[in-house]
Amino acid sequence: IGCDRTVRRDGSGFGVAWQGYSSGVGDLEYAFVSPTGALLGTHVPISGHGSISWVEGSWTGSVLGFAWQDSRSGNWDVYFSVVAPDGTPIATALQLTSLGTISMAPSVVWTGTAFGVFWEDNRDANYEIYLALVSGAGARIGSDLRITSQSAASRLPSVAWTGSEIGVAWQEARDGNLEIYFARLDGTGARVTSDTRITTTTGTSEMPLLGWGSGAFGLAWRETAAGYINMQFASLDPPGVPFGPGVIVSPGTTVPSEADIAWSPSGWAVVWFEDRFSNREILFELASPCD
DSSP: OOEEEEEEOOSSSEEEEEEEOSSSSSSEEEEOOOOTHHHHHHHHSOOOOOOOOEEEEEEOOSEEEEEEEEEEESOOOEEEEOOOOOOOSSOOOOOOOOOSEEEEEEEEOOOOSSSSEEEEEOOSSSSSEEEEEEEETTTEEEEEEEOOSSSEEEEEEEEEEEEEEEEEEEOOTTTTTTTTEEEOOOTOOBSSSSOOEEEOOOSEEEEEEEEEETEEEEEEEEEEETTTEEEEEEEETTTTTTTSOOEEEEEOSSEEEEEEEEEEEEEEEEEEEOTTTTSSSEEEEEEEEEE
């Protein structure tokens, strides 16, 4: 049994991490898979504990970094581990948060010099986005950085590295309903821009997924409008300005969830779960870079 998974490509295959139970107890498990999909080696436990979920990761060019939320302390905290492509730990897993508050929904990016681990945190009496930097050797760099400062809850960060800056998208209701916001940071987490509101509908815009490819950001999110809930997609230029309004990529009448995006030379691949066919299935849509 496995769920809450993430896949990241390295130089010769794919590193796959998920919440699994192959050892009889829940754990964050890892496997290395060839480009053709063949399992290379065996499943490797990473987290050493069962109450984990929301797995995210990034590839440095030589090692993989994975973040997850974990309730072993009695509330949700964010943990991080660096592993070699074969699953060998580079360092002991880090507990990045330990304040007794709720820290969850991590998103990870490699900046070329450090991992940037973002998450939502309610230590400030409402949810804000925080960042911790971790070296490629698995050592924490400095203290937590608070990225957002709003009276409304800022949640579900999603991040992408452009080669020189970090793009971060999140959901927030500062304007009365949930909308998607965006900002650019440098590699240390310092602000390059102020917040930009990306969505402007009267419906609910939530659950952003951000990526970078071919000189532009790709952004997918879930939108509630006109009685329907759909996945939408838009391309943003490097400063973060949309090329146009969001386009619907899931035209069904059932609720999409757990989406992800990835860039290819053919365009942006958007995948999500949906119960459109009387049971839960994975759906795919290829979005144009100009959407």
